[in-house]
Amino acid sequence: MYQSELNDLINKLFCNAFIYFDRFTSQEQWINSKILNNFNDDDIILFTQNDDHIFIDCDLKVINEGIELLKNSSNKFKSLYYSHFPEIVNLARKLQAHNISDNYYGLNVPITDSIQIVNAKYIKYLLLEYKWKHDHMIRIDELIRDRRIWQHHGTHVFNLDILTLVPKKELFRHFDGYSHVSYQR
Numbered sequence: 001m002y003q004s005e006l007n008d009l010i011n012k013l014f015c016n017a018f019i020y021f022d023r024f025t026s027q028e029q030w031i032n033s034k035i036l037n038n039f040n041d042d043d044i045i046l047f048t049q050n051d052d053h054i055f056i057d058c059d060l061k062v063i064n065e066g067i068e069l070l071k072n073s074s075n076k077f078k079s080l081y082y083s084h085f086p087e088i089v090n091l092a093r094k095l096q097a098h099n100i101s102d103n104y105y106g107l108n109v110p111i112t113d114s115i116q117i118v119n120a121k122y123i124k125y126l127l128l129e130y131k132w133k134h135d136h137m138i139r140i141d142e143l144i145r146d147r148r149i150w151q152h153h154g155t156h157v158f159n160l161d162i163l164t165l166v167p168k169k170e171l172f173r174h175f176d177g178y179s180h181v182s183y184q185r
Helices: 002-011 028-033 061-072 087-093 120-129 142-146
Strands: 044-048 052-053 078-081 104-107 115-117 163-166 172-174
Touching: 028 120, 044 061, 044 120, 061 078, 061 104, 061 115, 078 120, 087 104, 087 163, 104 172, 115 120, 120 142
Parallel strands: 078 163
Antiparallel strands: 044 115, 052 172, 078 115, 104 163
């Protein structure tokens, strides 16, 4: 109904945005779509299969810094995990993340959630190259259950040349709640 207006607004805000209004649920659909052929491996992509993670920071300073850190990283795969703040900070603490900057920690773990800013090479790997265990997934979050990625309940991960940036402050909030982590402000 308002798709053309949304498309116009996004293109006004973001020069040369590539927008595709569809939801693929199989790896075959991703491969056949050839959508990711539009991107060079080092292009930075806001990848989201969810629409309930809202930007809540007061400006874009920290996000822009993260994007620059991704661009300047020599890692093969790069990700900025921008939402689920309580969970990702807890994971960073458990896995003894290292300081990247005043605003970011760094982890060497693959995050498979469908809410990331990534380099195209990483999302191409997850969607096109890595052979999914099941034919259909509503979101790539389901890859977390694949023991080839995470073994022993997330304590060991497969060895990729990956940098996952973790913001030190909440940038986006998941608005269907955090009751499962007893998070209060």
